[in-house]
Amino acid sequence: MDPTHRHEFEEFVARAEPxxxxxxxxxxxxxxxxEATASALGWAWEHWRRLDRVENKVAYLFRVGxxxxxxxxxxxxxxxxxxxxxxxxxxxxxxxxxxxERQRTAVVLVHGFEWTLREVAELTGTRISTVQSHLERGLRxxxxxxxxxxxx
Amino acid sequence: MRELSERIREFIDxxxxxxxxxxxxxxxxxxxxxxRRGWSTPAKVSMASVAAVAVVLAIxxxxxxxxxxxxxxxSPAPTGxxxxxxxxxxxxxxxxxxxxxxxxxxxxxDLVCYSPGYGSTDATDFYRTTDGGDSWHQTAPIPLHLQGxxxxxxxxxxxxxxxxxxxxNPGEMAEIAYTSDGGVQWTESPVPGPSGLANPYVGRMSCAxxxxxxxxxxxxxxxxxxxxPPTGTFLSTADGGRxxxxxxxxxxxxxxxxxxxxxxxxGSCIALSVMGANPHWVVALRTQxxxxxxxxxxxxxxxxxxxxYASCGDASDCMLVPLAxxxxxxxxxxxxxxxxxTWRVSGPPSGWENMPTAVGCAPEGDCWVAMSEYDxxxxxxxxxxxxxxxxxxxxxxxxxxxxxLAKPPIADVLTLSCPPSGDGCMGIGNLQDHFVLPPKGSxxxxxxxxxxxxxxxxxxxxxxxx
Numbered sequence: 001m002d003p004t005h006r007h008e009f010e011e012f013v014a015r016a017e018p019x020x021x022x023x024x025x026x027x028x029x030x031x032x033x034x035e036a037t038a039s040a041l042g043w044a045w046e047h048w049r050r051l052d053r054v055e056n057k058v059a060y061l062f063r064v065g066x067x068x069x070x071x072x073x074x075x076x077x078x079x080x081x082x083x084x085x086x087x088x089x090x091x092x093x094x095x096x097x098x099x100x101e102r103q104r105t106a107v108v109l110v111h112g113f114e115w116t117l118r119e120v121a122e123l124t125g126t127r128i129s130t131v132q133s134h135l136e137r138g139l140r141x142x143x144x145x146x147x148x149x150x151x152x
Numbered sequence: 153m154r155e156l157s158e159r160i161r162e163f164i165d166x167x168x169x170x171x172x173x174x175x176x177x178x179x180x181x182x183x184x185x186x187x188r189r190g191w192s193t194p195a196k197v198s199m200a201s202v203a204a205v206a207v208v209l210a211i212x213x214x215x216x217x218x219x220x221x222x223x224x225x226x227s228p229a230p231t232g233x234x235x236x237x238x239x240x241x242x243x244x245x246x247x248x249x250x251x252x253x254x255x256x257x258x259x260x261x262d263l264v265c266y267s268p269g270y271g272s273t274d275a276t277d278f279y280r281t282t283d284g285g286d287s288w289h290q291t292a293p294i295p296l297h298l299q300g301x302x303x304x305x306x307x308x309x310x311x312x313x314x315x316x317x318x319x320x321n322p323g324e325m326a327e328i329a330y331t332s333d334g335g336v337q338w339t340e341s342p343v344p345g346p347s348g349l350a351n352p353y354v355g356r357m358s359c360a361x362x363x364x365x366x367x368x369x370x371x372x373x374x375x376x377x378x379x380x381p382p383t384g385t386f387l388s389t390a391d392g393g394r395x396x397x398x399x400x401x402x403x404x405x406x407x408x409x410x411x412x413x414x415x416x417x418x419g420s421c422i423a424l425s426v427m428g429a430n431p432h433w434v435v436a437l438r439t440q441x442x443x444x445x446x447x448x449x450x451x452x453x454x455x456x457x458x459x460x461y462a463s464c465g466d467a468s469d470c471m472l473v474p475l476a477x478x479x480x481x482x483x484x485x486x487x488x489x490x491x492x493x494t495w496r497v498s499g500p501p502s503g504w505e506n507m508p509t510a511v512g513c514a515p516e517g518d519c520w521v522a523m524s525e526y527d528x529x530x531x532x533x534x535x536x537x538x539x540x541x542x543x544x545x546x547x548x549x550x551x552x553x554x555x556x557l558a559k560p561p562i563a564d565v566l567t568l569s570c571p572p573s574g575d576g577c578m579g580i581g582n583l584q585d586h587f588v589l590p591p592k593g594s595x596x597x598x599x600x601x602x603x604x605x606x607x608x609x610x611x612x613x614x615x616x617x618x
Contacts, residue, residue, distance in 0.1 A: 026164060
């Protein structure tokens with residue numbers, strides 16, 4: 001890759017890495033989500049010319065990451081190893097685990113990161129009404145679980 | 153208490169550190185995979201190119217169908233071919249399958265299929281049908297614990313299945329539950345961790361000929377880069393999981409991550425994996441002794457083409473659907489009938505939809521490919537007009553059968569399971585309305601109008617030998 005393309009790619013990573021990582025972590029948890037992000041960006045680096053024609057690169061790479069992650073059967077989940085910092089949100093992790101992949105993606109991106117329903121629909125290849133349905137169901141479940149835990 | 157949105161934001165960002173561009177460039181993708189579904193510009197551009205080529209060919213050549221270099225053609229289904237029928241949109245296992253979800257379904261005969269339950273509170277729910285999907289019955293509880301809700305199973309025949317669960321004791325890699333009576337009773341056994349692998353986990357499992365099962369094992373070595381290809385091995389059991397034997401060695405260069413693995417009752421198995429770092433080559437790993445010794449076939453004729461789907465009907469016949477290769481088509485069809493020694497690679501026949509959504513294969517080159525028209529801007533939904541193409545000669549010729557009429561129309565078929573009989577497949581798909589939102593202002597729960605639907609073109613009475 002020539003220096004111009006490398007510079008383009010660096011700018012692209014700076015712009016696209018945060019939303020891509022958040023979306024894949026939302027779907028697959030910390031470890032698999034980050035791994036899928038790294039794989040997807042690596043694929044982008046290796047196929048930069050092909051990717052240049054893609055309109056919505058983050059959505060495209062989200063599917064690359066999905067495919068990479070789904071091939072593996074390792075558990076997802078929002079768990080951390082013992083060596084990491086103390087976790088201040090164990091109940092939030094458990095509550096997010098209880099959601100479906102689509103619900104989690106909608107809740108995290110729309111509610112947590114202020115994506116629009118349209119942006120999530122384009123990311124996941126579903127209709128806006130479907131995203132809204134996942135969001136409402138996910139938020140209801142999340143709040144129910146966390147409220148139960150808060151009061152326990 | 154802080155706002156939930158703020159807590160979610162911090163939780164997600166604190167849990168996974170940003171990825172630096174240097175890390176990406178140094179490691180590459182380590183990836184053989186690609187978008188499962190849904191792309192925008194490249195598909196349109198490529199399909200436009202394909203259409204233009206087809207128009208030129210239609211003018212220049214007196215052909216009514218587009219023959220590829222592999223000699224493939226597509227045609228309407230022969231008279232008398234079994235039609236796809238709508239089995240149900242409320243089948244128990246799939247009622248809560250998320251919109252766009254792919255089900256882990258396995259049909260072992262024309263009438264007997266198995267599936268996990270989706271959306272239930274107990275991830276070990278397991279269902280069986282003995283009437284081609286008209287009714288589903290829950291098996292006895294599987295005595296396993298599951299983490300992450302991903303039930304991995306394989307059934308050798310109508311009565312024999314094995315299910316993998318999470319390890320419960322030190323030294324175990326996993327636990328296996330085995331039934332030989334269709335799920336009336338289950339026997340639980342530990343699966344030991346293979347020697348020489350750090351943090352091993354089960355990748356694929358294939359069972360055949362009663363109690364014989366082979367599992368592929370991958371490793372996430374501690375401290376390894378996320379993009380470092382895992383190494384792996386195979387474990388084999390001949391007694392329903394009570395005892396296990398580790399393969400002698402992996403072929404040089406092969407890693408442990410398998411796209412798919414299929415065993416036949418004679419002890420031969422095929423596992424599709426990749427070799428090399430960049431480019432990546434798809435290779436078939438083969439064994440003739442229930443996974444004890446493995447050899448690698450030559451690389452497929454193409455390289456570095458991300459794989460959308462892979463399915464093997466037996467230990468010799470497989471089909472891959474890679475993303476766009478040198479032909480310029482949006483995706484390709486690659487088939488082997490000699491356990492990966494040679495691959496036939498070509499673009500899709502003219503007129504095929506632009507988005508393959510599922511592939512299922514039966515023995516001896518019978519394969520079915522489901523596809524839909526994908527247009528993210530379509531008011532009817534991103535997926536529409538599904539068709540399922542069938543081949544009975546390893547991809548040389550194809551015939552199309554439309555999916556059943558439904559109201560609302562079927563959007564896509566995301567799962568195909570095709571029993572060894574070769575009579576057809578059962579499929580799981582979605583209608584164009586997965587949910588109906590409650591009236592504005594209502595706090596009611598969105599009601600599912602139509603669950604994921606089950607379709608089938610399998611005979612409703614047993615065929616000889618099925």
